[in-house]
Amino acid sequence: xxxxxxxxxxxxxxxxxxxxxxxxxxxxxxxxxxxxxxxxxxxxxxxxxxxxxxxxxxxxxxxxxxxxxxxxxxxxxxxxxxxxxxxxxxxxxxxxxxxxxxxxxxxxxxxxxxxxxxxxxxxxxxxxxxxxxxxxxxxxxxxxxxxxxxxxxxxxxxxxxxxxxxxxxxxxxxxxxxxxxxxxxxxxxxxxxxxxxxxxxxxxxxxxxxxxxxxxxxxxxxxxxxxxxxxxxxxxxxxxxxxxxxxxxxxxxxxxxxxxxxxxxxxxxxxxxxxxxxxxxxxxxxxxxxxxxxxxxxxxxxxxxxxxxxxxxxxxxxxxxxxxxxxxxxxxxxxxxxx
Numbered sequence: 001x002x003x004x005x006x007x008x009x010x011x012x013x014x015x016x017x018x019x020x021x022x023x024x025x026x027x028x029x030x031x032x033x034x035x036x037x038x039x040x041x042x043x044x045x046x047x048x049x050x051x052x053x054x055x056x057x058x059x060x061x062x063x064x065x066x067x068x069x070x071x072x073x074x075x076x077x078x079x080x081x082x083x084x085x086x087x088x089x090x091x092x093x094x095x096x097x098x099x100x101x102x103x104x105x106x107x108x109x110x111x112x113x114x115x116x117x118x119x120x121x122x123x124x125x126x127x128x129x130x131x132x133x134x135x136x137x138x139x140x141x142x143x144x145x146x147x148x149x150x151x152x153x154x155x156x157x158x159x160x161x162x163x164x165x166x167x168x169x170x171x172x173x174x175x176x177x178x179x180x181x182x183x184x185x186x187x188x189x190x191x192x193x194x195x196x197x198x199x200x201x202x203x204x205x206x207x208x209x210x211x212x213x214x215x216x217x218x219x220x221x222x223x224x225x226x227x228x229x230x231x232x233x234x235x236x237x238x239x240x241x242x243x244x245x246x247x248x249x250x251x252x253x254x255x256x257x258x259x260x261x262x263x264x265x266x267x268x269x270x271x272x273x274x275x276x277x278x279x280x281x282x283x284x285x286x287x288x289x290x291x292x293x294x295x296x297x298x299x300x301x302x303x304x305x306x307x308x309x310x311x312x313x314x315x316x317x318x319x320x321x322x323x324x325x326x327x328x329x330x331x332x333x334x335x336x337x338x339x
Contacts, residue, residue, distance in 0.1 A: 080132060
């Protein structure tokens, strides 16, 4: 297990692990010696009915939703027991970079539905019959929508921030550019591609992760030093993420389509029509990673969905909790929805 350095606003909680042994994937392959990593905020009530599943985004950890977890916040730990789970391939739950039996590119490819199945196994092990809510941002929001399609009766509410129910061609192109940056480095696949990470940062943290207005606000004079923006974000990247993990998670990201869920006949409309839980979809204008049109489309096709759009120039980063006014907007919207 490889935890990133703690960041301001993150909540330090003891790590817990569920061992599942040989874990079958929807492809027919299996992950050997599989472990699910998670942390718990708050206390389960006697009926085990107050559990909220908090999901991690691509390349992130169980800290992804920490901005909204705690007493008096949207995911109120005086009311809920928030179980924040690490997705397959993030370096904490079993990943290509941590597997001893299937290391690196020997690791089998997995899907977002496999992530959901690993979380369903955790749910069963904890004796939870129904989630009070399933909440996620970005790839976490994609997992949340998949939960609603695959297990319509398993939750009372769904919150999906900046999600896609079916990955857009634009998002696939962004991920492919990021993978090529890493895989073009001579160190790939046997080492960590230092030069590749610089190019990756330019793509993911600067071009796709933010907007021109957001960068203008953040850096007074970004041209004062060549590469200033990229170097700043590279320094903030942390140490837990490994290239092979990013590549495998983005392969799962690219392939995601709730319409491919068994019984949905490839139909996005049929799949999202299966969602029973009231659902809050939150989008962001000028999202240069997960286009806002995908969030609007999902909300329009889910029978009991409400849609909110964060009035912000931050693009995809609105759901990271870094800008106080964006975090407050989301906190208020989610708290009202879960009230």
